[in-house]
Amino acid sequence: MAPDARTQKLIIASNRLPLSVKRKDGTYEAIPSSGGLVTALKGLKYSDYLWLGWPGVDIDERDRGSVDKALAKENAAAVYLDENLAQSHYNGFSNGVLWPTLHYQSEVLFDNETWEAYQRVNKIFADRISEEAADGDLIWVHDYHLLLLPGLLRERLHAQNKRCPIGYFLHTPFPADDFWRGLPFQKQMLDGVLGSDLVGFHTDEYKANFSSACGTHLGAEVEGGKIHYNGRIISIDKYVVGIECQRFANTIDHPEVQARIQELETQHKGKTIIIGVDRMDYTKGLPEKLEGFRVFLEQHPEWREKVVLIQIAIPSREDVKKYQDLEGEVSKLVGQITGKYATPIWTPLLYIHRSVSFAELTALYSVSDVCLLTSRRDGMNLVASEYVACQEARHGVLVLSEFTGAATFMQQGSLLFNPSNANGLSDALYDALTMEKEDRKKMHEELRSFVTTNTSSKWTETFVGELKKLQK
Numbered sequence: 001m002a003p004d005a006r007t008q009k010l011i012i013a014s015n016r017l018p019l020s021v022k023r024k025d026g027t028y029e030a031i032p033s034s035g036g037l038v039t040a041l042k043g044l045k046y047s048d049y050l051w052l053g054w055p056g057v058d059i060d061e062r063d064r065g066s067v068d069k070a071l072a073k074e075n076a077a078a079v080y081l082d083e084n085l086a087q088s089h090y091n092g093f094s095n096g097v098l099w100p101t102l103h104y105q106s107e108v109l110f111d112n113e114t115w116e117a118y119q120r121v122n123k124i125f126a127d128r129i130s131e132e133a134a135d136g137d138l139i140w141v142h143d144y145h146l147l148l149l150p151g152l153l154r155e156r157l158h159a160q161n162k163r164c165p166i167g168y169f170l171h172t173p174f175p176a177d178d179f180w181r182g183l184p185f186q187k188q189m190l191d192g193v194l195g196s197d198l199v200g201f202h203t204d205e206y207k208a209n210f211s212s213a214c215g216t217h218l219g220a221e222v223e224g225g226k227i228h229y230n231g232r233i234i235s236i237d238k239y240v241v242g243i244e245c246q247r248f249a250n251t252i253d254h255p256e257v258q259a260r261i262q263e264l265e266t267q268h269k270g271k272t273i274i275i276g277v278d279r280m281d282y283t284k285g286l287p288e289k290l291e292g293f294r295v296f297l298e299q300h301p302e303w304r305e306k307v308v309l310i311q312i313a314i315p316s317r318e319d320v321k322k323y324q325d326l327e328g329e330v331s332k333l334v335g336q337i338t339g340k341y342a343t344p345i346w347t348p349l350l351y352i353h354r355s356v357s358f359a360e361l362t363a364l365y366s367v368s369d370v371c372l373l374t375s376r377r378d379g380m381n382l383v384a385s386e387y388v389a390c391q392e393a394r395h396g397v398l399v400l401s402e403f404t405g406a407a408t409f410m411q412q413g414s415l416l417f418n419p420s421n422a423n424g425l426s427d428a429l430y431d432a433l434t435m436e437k438e439d440r441k442k443m444h445e446e447l448r449s450f451v452t453t454n455t456s457s458k459w460t461e462t463f464v465g466e467l468k469k470l471q472k
């Protein structure tokens with residue numbers, strides 16, 4: 001059957017699935033995954049799709065049936081990987097080498113074994129997807145765990161005579177060449193991504209950095225939104241990712257969430273709440289946030305006993321040493337600030353180092369007057385959008401690191417600062433806390449218009465729409 005005579009199935013490939021499987025008391029449980037990639041895809045409305053990814057742990061064959069069933073409810077299916085292989089691919093190469101490089105961090109732990117595992121996992125995904133794909137299906141690959149996959153897929157699909165447009169989206173920054181070129185095997189990874197027909201980034205800056213790397217290292221010709229490489233033309237563009245605002249509005253309206261909002265307001269009566277929500281990741285600048293908050297309390301004693309920072313740090317990548325070290329550093333700083341400034345009737349910060357439910361997260365966003373996000377680098381940062389979506393009544397202020405992708409789009413309505421400068425952070429916080437009502441409203445409206453226009457459904461529709469046009 002000709003591809004256009006049937007509905008094209010959409011195959012999504014990412015390392016993380018919408019559900020992550022964890023081991024608990026000798027059995028397994030599937031819980032909603034956290035992170036921007038999963039949030040970005042929440043608005044997908046494609047009628048026929050399958051989402052393939054790693055379930056999060058190795059699962060005994062006899063237990064796979066129940067996992068498969070739970071995933072199937074989310075249109076998802078597992079690419080099972082043995083424990084050592086997954087460990088080397090995920091913790092080793094993806095999070096030990098690629099993640100820091102893409103975020104301009106210089107401590108990179110490269111070794112050949114993890115690179116082998118990275119290639120192996122990309123091949124396993126390629127084999128699985130080429131089996132699943134029928135001629136004419138659309139394929140959308142996500143993020144840095146699967147940089148080689150588009151190229152591997154192209155070879156396999158070609159050999160099977162299947163014409164499937166391949167899209168690729170990177171959810172992190174793509175760094176300037178001085179950083180990127182230091183990565184061993186970087187050419188293979190660029191070549192892998194260029195196996196796609198369409199490549200997407202969060203911002204023009206990341207797109208330009210990638211294009212320039214392809215020109216410099218692969219001799220590709222870049223012309224506007226097209227890359228000419230190996231006799232093929234690859235489209236490249238920025239696609240502004242977002243959230244589903246309605247999901248937040250509906251949750252806020254829920255009577256239980258309203259009750260929780262009232263309860264939190266009563267508990268913190270007379271205090272101004274600053275909220276922070278981040279995965280426990282060194283790219284999020286949590287030590288910088290705490291240091292900036294400490295300087296703020298020092299410089300503005302009049303705010304002591306009047307302000308509280310509620311920081312949620314969602315546990316993340318806990319098997320990686322750098323993440324374990326960060327957890328220790330953050331706990332220590334929290335202890336120091338509390339020890340120095342707390343009084344018998346007040347604690348300056350509430351530190352929650354665990355995952356909270358969506359309803360609780362929505363309630364916390366709603367009762368906060370300021371949202372403080374201090375990333376050293378961040379591909380986009382969807383927490384910024386989520387905060388805005390919950391602030392229709394309060395018009396809270398977004399205090400945002402200039403090194404987030406979100407700052408590119410939200411600078412008009414937020415207070416930007418450089419997180420390495422604790423004094424600058426403290427000043428931005430002070431400006432936010434003392435801002436006039438009218439100004440808060442204006443800034444909120446600016447942000448709201450961005451967040452409600454650039455939704456997750458628009459992002460998915462636009463990207464998949466472009467991919468469809470590339471069907472040959």
Ligand code: ADP
Pocket residue numbers: 032033034035036037039277279314354355356357358361380381382383384386
């Ligand atoms: P990153 O992708 O680096 O983690 P983002 O800010 O873009 O950064 O995305 C984080 C996402 O994780 C947000 O959508 C946030 O709501 C979500 N999140 C936070 N806490 C939880 C949780 N307990 N369960 C599921 N998702 C969560």
Ligand code: G6P
Pocket residue numbers: 016034035036037038143144171172316317
């Ligand atoms: C970032 C990455 C995603 C990842 C998420 C959560 O958003 O770009 O690919 O899924 O962090 O991290 P995790 O390691 O738990 O998948």
